Amino acid sequence: MRSPAPDPVASLAAVEVDYPGRGRALGPFSFSLAAGEIVALVGPSGCGKSTALRLLAGLENPTRGTVGRAAVRGAIAVVFQAPTLAPWLSARANVALPLDLAGVARREGRARADVALARVGLGEAAGARPAQLSGGIAMRASLARALVTHPQVLLLDEPFAALDEITRRALADDVLAIWLEEKPAIVFVTHNVEEAVYMAGRVVVMTPGPGRVAGETRVAASWPRPAGFRTSARFREAVEEVSATLARSMAERA
């Protein structure tokens, strides 16, 4: 029995999601997120990873099962696969958007947006429009927008999928640095096993859709990740365990 967290900030209890006409997309799937932990959700395409994330965010409701959320609105932030910035707003105004919607005064919102932008290394780009930003920079702005409310829970839906290897590694390190500073609970969805092991303390592997829990791997290493972590035996072992769980669940399905 893997130790359940003492007080989860978000949880899914035997949730199932059926889409009309497309059948079951997820579940039964159970998942619990403890305060301040960083968890990766790994699974093949179409296993319902993103659906699970949307359930945690409260953007969707399960057909069956229950969703628990201790965090209040604004305490949960999501970073989507694409930067999802409004083209008509500057980077600063985009980052300030969650505050604007919450009724924070414009000037204060912009000031806090500047702080969030500086934190992801984008102090200079505050006035630029999304169309003027490269993919990696736009993704950073998107991350800044998620951080601007200082969320308790940060949900990342394959945020690095569209980026090149160098950019995605740099961004992964940035996310880890921010996590170390503020310790939001992070769930991030990925289909990249190495990225999952590099970042997460716990990797939850999902079966092919409708996704269930196929297994879980704990990564026994501290943060910040030690130098040479990616080439260490510990890293390789964890990657192999996750890969084996994935392969087994895919084979069972076939």
Add this chain to the structure above:
Amino acid sequence: MSTLRAAAAPLALVAGLVGIWEAACRALHVPAFLLPPPSAVAVALVENAGPLAMSAWRTLAMALEALVAASLFASALALAVSMSRTLDRAVRPLAVALQVTPVVAIAPLFVIWAGVDHPGRAIVALAAIVAFFPIFSGATRGLAAADPDLERLFDLYGATRTQRLLRLRLPSAVPFLVEGHKVAAGLAIIGAVVAEFVAGSGGAQGLAWRILEAGNRLQTAKMFAAILALALMAAGLHFVFQSLERRALVWWRGR
């Protein structure tokens, strides 16, 4: 310099065609009521510059009036339709029916309704009907075109309906609205001219009326002059709206 070079080719083509036209008219002794030489058209244009400019302004004013009316009505209706699916279902077939019915077919009806003394009203109404659809269709598409993930973000942060409309749906619709207005401006001119033709002689005295009048008197050079004025005016309007569209998009997307 580059704009000069870009303009050189079409100008050369036009000059060549006009030259051939002039030479052919002279060499073949074409009767002037059938095909006047360009020189005669130029003379007619200069001689009638005043009345033609007046008429061009009348047609343009009616088209712009129609465009404003269509813009207000189409945008308001699109907004209403975007907020109610039932209304959308109810309105759409009617809007499409209105769009596919040729304006010439309904023009006589409007002329009767407006009364013989007010052909201008019928012309504006008809041009507005023609201009309505591109704006309505652009606005409805635009209001539904917001990035679904941005919609989710607004859900996540508990945006109100008003916030969603003002901060997401309306700004997302801007490029579609601008495009719709550009198309509508061109159509409004066409609508106004067609309506003027149907209204026939009378108080409107726009460019179409000048064409009809000159045609009835077999003043073909004057007809050509009026057509030329119409083409120049429509092209001018097109360029104005094209440059407005470009500026609007630069403003919208920041480059």
